[in-house]
Amino acid sequence: MSRGPGQSGDSADGYGHLQLTTLPGWRGFVTEIPAVPELLPEAIWSGLADDKRACYDDDRIDHHSRLLVVQTPTIRQVITSGRRLIQMNKNAHYGRCGLMVSGPARTGKTTALTQLGKTVEVIHRRRHPNSSSDIPVIYITVPPAATPKMIAMEFARFFDLPISTRSNITDIADAVCGVSTDAHVTLVAVDELHNLNTATRAGAEASDTLKYFSERIPATFVYAGISLERTGLLSGPR
Incomplete structure (x- = not known):
């Protein structure tokens, strides 16, 4: 029997609440x-x-x-900038602005990113107390040597979508974008962005996949990673 969004098998082992990259784990983090x-x-x-x-x-x-x-001050700046971008992007049909959080390892980038997501979700719940089915925030991490399908699967995993092994990336992307729109997603937090290697074909296509999601999902995308200005992500046509 397949599970729907919000129902995860991860919680059965007692560690599901520690996985921010799943919906139950993220909600547990927000409400804890x-x-x-x-x-x-x-x-x-x-x-x-x-x-x-x-x-x-x-x-x-x-x-x-x-x-x-x-x-x-850094966390406050990330939260303020993120919330401001969400307001600016609210009515944008295209060309939405995003935010990158970059720095050396172990300097609090993930903490800043998750605190922004937590703040956005708490504010959404307060303003819309009867919208329990809404999923205002998505949190994913970029896998090492990520490919386009791996990126799409991270989104699907967050929602716990019942994806068949025969599903191609188009099927997965359509399902993810449909759920994201129906659930009123306003912020997509993408961590470990330095795992994208745009010098390889798979990495470049994975970067394109993230851009595709940012165009299909009417939300603000916020990225975090180690020294992103040195990874080649901000150079070239992509």
């Missing part, structure tokens, strides 16, 4: 409010049985691993 564990006095903590103390310590470590993201 970690519970703050009670801080026990040292006398009570030391008096706990070993197994209970270990569980208590694990809960506190788990809490600290999910602390809130600090709104740095």
